[in-house]
Amino acid sequence: MKFFKWWIRALLIVAIVVALGATWWLYQSSHEAMQPQRRTQPSQLAPNVTRRTSSKDSSSSKGTSKSHKQTTNKSKSKTPAKRKKVTVVALGDSLTQGVGDQAKDGGYVGQIKTKLTDKDQLNVTTHNYGKAGDRSDQILKRLNQSPAMQKQVANADAITMTVGGNDLMQGLQTATLSGKSTVTQMDAVVAATQQKYATKLLSLLTAVRNLNTNAPIFLFSIYNPVYVYFANVDQLNTYITGFNQVTKATANNISKLYFMNINERLSYGQYDTVAKRSALAAKDAKANNNNSFDGQNVEKALVGGSTGELNDYLSPADHFHPNHLGYSKMTATLYKTMQDHQSWMPK
Numbered sequence: 001m002k003f004f005k006w007w008i009r010a011l012l013i014v015a016i017v018v019a020l021g022a023t024w025w026l027y028q029s030s031h032e033a034m035q036p037q038r039r040t041q042p043s044q045l046a047p048n049v050t051r052r053t054s055s056k057d058s059s060s061s062k063g064t065s066k067s068h069k070q071t072t073n074k075s076k077s078k079t080p081a082k083r084k085k086v087t088v089v090a091l092g093d094s095l096t097q098g099v100g101d102q103a104k105d106g107g108y109v110g111q112i113k114t115k116l117t118d119k120d121q122l123n124v125t126t127h128n129y130g131k132a133g134d135r136s137d138q139i140l141k142r143l144n145q146s147p148a149m150q151k152q153v154a155n156a157d158a159i160t161m162t163v164g165g166n167d168l169m170q171g172l173q174t175a176t177l178s179g180k181s182t183v184t185q186m187d188a189v190v191a192a193t194q195q196k197y198a199t200k201l202l203s204l205l206t207a208v209r210n211l212n213t214n215a216p217i218f219l220f221s222i223y224n225p226v227y228v229y230f231a232n233v234d235q236l237n238t239y240i241t242g243f244n245q246v247t248k249a250t251a252n253n254i255s256k257l258y259f260m261n262i263n264e265r266l267s268y269g270q271y272d273t274v275a276k277r278s279a280l281a282a283k284d285a286k287a288n289n290n291n292s293f294d295g296q297n298v299e300k301a302l303v304g305g306s307t308g309e310l311n312d313y314l315s316p317a318d319h320f321h322p323n324h325l326g327y328s329k330m331t332a333t334l335y336k337t338m339q340d341h342q343s344w345m346p347k
Contacts, residue, residue, distance in 0.1 A: 083123040084346035086116065089152050091139055091208070092162035095220065095330075096130025100314070100321030109160070111331040112338075119335075122346070127152045135166045136200040140207055153211045158218065158344035160334065163204070165222045167197045168243050183235065190239050194246045201247065205254045216344050217257040218337055220330065221247060223266040225320040228311040231277060232285035240267070258341055260333050266326055269311035280309065 090096045090109045098107020105113070113124045129149055131142065143149055153159065171193030175186050208217060221244045224236055240263060248259045271277045310316060313326035322330060338344065 083121055085123045085125070086157045086344065086346060087125045087127070087152075087155060088112065088116075088158045088160065089127045089156035089215075090130055090160045091143070091153070092130045092160075092220075093134045093139070093166055094130065094132035094321060095162035095165070096128065096160070097132055098128075098130065098327070099132050100318065101324045101327050103324050106324060106327065108327045108330040108334060111327055112160070112334055115331060115335050116338075120345075127156075130162065133166055134163075135170060136163050136197060136204050138166075139163060140200070140204040143204075143207060150211055153208060156212055156215045157346070158338065159208060159212065159215050160218045160220075161208075162220045163201065164197065164243055164247055167200070168193065168222065168239060172239075186235070190242065194242060197243070198246050198250050201250045202253060205251065205257065209254050209257075213255075214343070215256070216338075216341055217254065218334055219247070219251055219257060219259050220334075221259065221261045221263050223263045225267075225311075225314060227267040228269055228271065228280065228309050229319075230284055231271075231281040237267070256341075256343065258337050260337050262330055262333055265329050265333070266311075266313050266322060269313045283309075 088109075094100075096107070096109060098109060101107050101110075103110075107128075107130075109126050109128045109130070113126045116122050116124045129142070129152075131139075134142070143153070168190070171189055172186070174193075175189035205217070205219075222240060224240045226236065230236065244261065244263055248261075251257045251259050268277060271280050311319070313322055313329060315321050315323045315326075
């Protein structure tokens, strides 16, 4: 019986990886083809003060004294105080690009710009260099090959980054396609993938820091996009946690870098208590054990057909990327971290 449960779990992980990988890459590729990358977006700011004139003032304007006219003209000539300028450069994968958020200027990059503009009264310019599907080495390659990108990074006041999800996915897919499907084999592949990722991530972060020695770097963690559908499967959570630990440890080698863990918030979604997650795991276990763990049934579970559940923070279009609410959660974490570390704030 123990062996049977182990074997079923191994098959489930393999099936999840296959279905997850196919959906992930297909959606990102189609999204990239349909939606151009967001680039420089200077703030469009309205004046702080707008002078209002009532109808009574207009009708009595002929009787206005000369001194009053001079005062009025003087007040009209005043311009609002200039807002201090801030440039935020965003590097990374689809989460930086904003895949899954259909709102105009969506994603956390667009949302943090709005938040800094409204709450801190800043004139914010963003440069979004997120690209769906990119691994850590591919982000670095784009940076090395683009003088314009290098210039923006060098001149940034603050730098944000999402990275790691596609590195993990590559390792899991490689293991599955090469026939390494047992839990032990998958564990070994993920461990090796983590080591390679640590080296590639350090190269990326070092390159960014060499271009800009002062700007703080705000680095997001990765999360488990299929937790809600397979809350009874621990292995994927273990891989995600391990990858985040590698990211955090690697980031400790870079000065002024702040790691932001969004794993629990986006993975668990609305299941924000232990009791809710326990009930969900029991429900998922019952639903999943009634299925054979092939790609078709896993795909059915990924669209809510198995358990009838969805993650409120993820896009219903692909069940992987955040929706507008999910990006709002990311933005809230980013904004708080930026407020806690204000070296980027103009004096």
